Amino acid sequence: MEKCEVCVVGGGITGAGVARDLALRGVDVVLLEKGDLGVGSTGRSHGLLHSGGRYVVSDPESAAQCASENRILRRIAPxxxxxxxxxxxxxxxxxxxxxxxxxxxxxxxxxxxxxxxxxxxxxxxxxxxxxxxxxxxxxxxVADPFLLTVANAYAASLEGAEVHTYAEVVGIDDGEVRFRSNGRERLVKAEVVVNASGVWAARVAELAGHAITLxxxxxxxxxxxxxxxxxxxxxxxxxxxxxxxxxxxxxxxxxxxxxxxxxxxxxxxxxxxxxxxxxxxxxxxxxxxxxxxxxxxxxxxxIVGEGRKRDFSLIPEDGFITITGGKFTTYRLMAEHASDEVCRQLGVRARCTTATTSILEEEDREGLELYRERYGALGTQAAEYADRRRRICLCEGVTEGEVLFAAEKLFCRNIRDIRRRTRLGMGYCQGRRCNLEAALVLYSAGMIDHSTVHTQVLNSLRERWKGLLPIAAQVDEVLRELRLMEATFGCAACYDRIKKHVRGLERFL
Ligand SMILES: Cc1cc2nc3c(=O)[nH]c(=O)nc-3n(C[C@H](O)[C@H](O)[C@H](O)COP(=O)(O)OP(=O)(O)OC[C@H]3O[C@@H](n4cnc5c(N)ncnc54)[C@H](O)[C@@H]3O)c2cc1C
Known part of the structure; x- marks a missing residue:
């Protein structure tokens, strides 16, 4: 059984922030996320780094937190x-x-x-x-919420944290965390568990025998x-x-x-x-x-408890700490409070440094501008793939190199994860043209098996459809785009033919 000091449950902005904060303090951390990083509320937000103005009348405490965190994030993650x-x-x-x-x-x-x-x-x-x-x-x-979450996880991993995506926690018993990953059940033993599972916090708390109202x-x-x-x-x-x-x-x-x-x-x-x-x-x-x-x-x-207050809640139990509520804007502060409590319980004296430590070092050399614009301080790593210039997503201008960069460096397991890092498929045609291309790039690079190309493309398209259907009745162009997608991909027989063809091919390999 793997052992660590702290197991963080949830890879949204809060969990990734906690992992980075603790790793910077020298604590041994494992982060478990049941889906992709940022796939919960984080990736569904506006990504607005609030000035605080929205809450000055309704919730002054949240307003003050936003104002101060806004200033800090401008310093550490410009x-x-x-x-x-x-x-x-x-x-x-x-x-x-x-x-x-x-x-x-x-x-x-x-x-x-x-x-x-x-x-x-x-x-x-x-x-x-x-x-x-x-x-x-x-x-x-404004921030790209997926990218800021990935950047926190990436920075945490550079400090030694282990980050597991598609690892769903299914049981917590006296620090023994059971999780499902790749169809197998695994165990990690932690001295403290941090529940950073956002709207799922009550469910995860229940696994550990605690009750919270959310x-x-x-x-x-x-x-x-x-x-x-x-x-x-x-x-x-x-x-x-x-x-x-x-x-x-x-x-x-x-x-x-x-x-x-x-x-x-x-x-x-x-x-x-x-x-x-x-x-x-x-x-x-x-x-x-x-x-x-x-x-x-x-x-x-x-939202914890009653009412519509937007501040966060830290619920410390012995060996099990819940941090939830709050906002994307205040994630660093939430992570600081949770990590302070972890360190108190572990007897670790190291103090929080996230208010003054940049999230990844920024490099400002010639040729990096485009990558910096798209990937922030991760642009340096993205630029290593600059020779693979072929455009995969024409609407968003995503190149083959960017697909490979995301797949190899940014905790990606499928095309949907790549979309969240690169914006592949987020433009006008909503992935009609690029999903298949992206799958083929991954296949050619040996990152996915040919038998999964079909599922990868279908899952990615299905996810796009979810966002198109609610507006199709009201927006003609969207209806037309959906029909075009259906004509291009929706025909199951077409997939069956591809599958049969590939199976037939296998016999000759
Ligand atoms: C429509 C909308 C717009 C918003 N706009 C803004 C905004 O502009 N600015 C702002 O500051 N805030 C905004 N917010 C609020 C903000 O999105 C959230 O407060 C914040 O993202 C919460 O982050 P989190 O990491 O705590 O939760 P999440 O992002 O939900 O992360 C929790 C993670 O835990 C994982 N998880 C759950 N159960 C398990 C399990 N058993 N095992 C492993 N992992 C598990 C989930 O998959 C999820 O990824 C908005 C919210 C919404 C809904």
Whole structure:
């Protein structure tokens, strides 16, 4: 049986942050993630590094945490952030009394907010509606949540942490953690287990014989093609639905909704959610009215206890520590608190250094610009594959080299994992053209077996379909894209023929 000091359950941003924090303190860590890194709430967020402004009235403590973590992450992970800045905009008909509460709240929580005239706001963002009557500029930034999670896991592994993806924890008994990996059950013995499993935290706690109350709330986000603004646009009102629009790579994300959800998996997106989001986003950022919606996705927020407070919860038991709730923006602080408790229990005196230690060293040499832009400080490693220039994903410009880089260096097991690192299949055609190409690259490199090419492509396409179906009834172009996909791939007989062909080929090898 493998032994370690700490077993972290969950490879979202919080678990990856805890693994890095502890590894930097010299603690021996194993991280177990049941799917891919960031595949839970983390990858389903907007990736907004909040300025804190959103919470200054409703939840000042969270607002202050966001403001301070925003400053820290800008220092330690600049290459993983896009410093877009943000605007809070009040529209005709909004509650004017809220504006003065916002100003006072920002002052109290330490959130920097500079008032602009509506004309100045429109000059900065010509895609905004003329109905904007008040605007404040804030320190929002945008991160790719998958990449920041992978970067934390990667940095942790450089410090000696072991990272296992597709390793589902199925039992915890007195520090003995049972997990399933590659169809086998395995055991790791840990002195302390950290439960960083987000909305699954109650389930994982139950495995260890502990009870916690956690309510998942679903949030849906629409992805529009192209950047309709260069700043994050926030509504200046009490947090509500459809308040945030932001530029992410070459798309605009518009979210989110807020509704209680019973299921932790296989929850759907309601047509009304899509309607609300379109109405709210296109009213504020009118430029979106002419943009195509590419897809929709939904995630669950882990909210502990009653109410809608957005701060995090640390629940320390002897040998079993739960850290959940909070936000993507505050993950480092959550990891610090959890790791402090781990060290207290282990008797380790090393202090947290993550507020001052860069997430991976940044290299700034010529030729790295493109890779740095796409992969942050991981760009140095990506550039090692620069000679493999053939474009695999035409919509997002992903090369063969980038597919191989992700597959070899970034804990990838399948095409879906590669998509989350590189954006392969995230563009206009949603993977219609590139999935098969990517599978063939992996096959040629000997990374996947020919018998799995078919399943890899199908699973990846299925996942794309999930995000297309909820909007197909409302967006003609999406329906057309779906039909085209169906015509290209949907015919099972076509797959059967490929399979038969490959099986036939095997006899001659
Ligand atoms: C729609 C939406 C938009 C959001 N937007 C923002 C935003 O813009 N900015 C912001 O700051 N926050 C945002 N949030 C909140 C943010 O996404 C979450 O607070 C944060 O990502 C939680 O990260 P986590 O690592 O704690 O949880 P998760 O990312 O859910 O990670 C938990 C991991 O545990 C794994 N796991 C579960 N059970 C097991 C098991 N038995 N064995 C092994 N692994 C297991 C899961 O697979 C998962 O990967 C948003 C949330 C939603 C839903």
């Amino acid at each position: 290459s993983f952030l896009k410093d877009t800045g943000g605007l809070f905009v009040g529209m005709k008909g909004d509650d004017e009394e809220y504006y003065s509460r916002f100003v006072k709240g920002c002052r109290r929580a330490g959130v920097r907010a500079e008032e602009l005239s509506p004309e100045e706001a429109l000059r900065l963002e010509p895609g905004l509606s003329d109905d904007v009557e008040v605007a404040f500029r804030v320190m929002d930034a 309510k998942p709330y679903r949030g849906t986000i629409l992805v529009y093609a192209g950047r309709a603004s260069e700043h994050v646009i926030n509504r200046l009102r009490m947090p509500s639905q459809g308040d945030i629009m932001l530029p992410h790579r070459n798309t605009t994300l518009a979210g989110t909704t807020f509704s209680p959800e019973e299921r932790l998996e296989r929850y759907g997106i309601e047509p009304e959610e899509v309607q609300v989001l379109r109405r709210e986003a296109e009213r504020v950022l009118v430029k979106l009215r002419t943009r195509r919606i590419l897809r929709a996705y939904a995630g669950l927020r882990p």
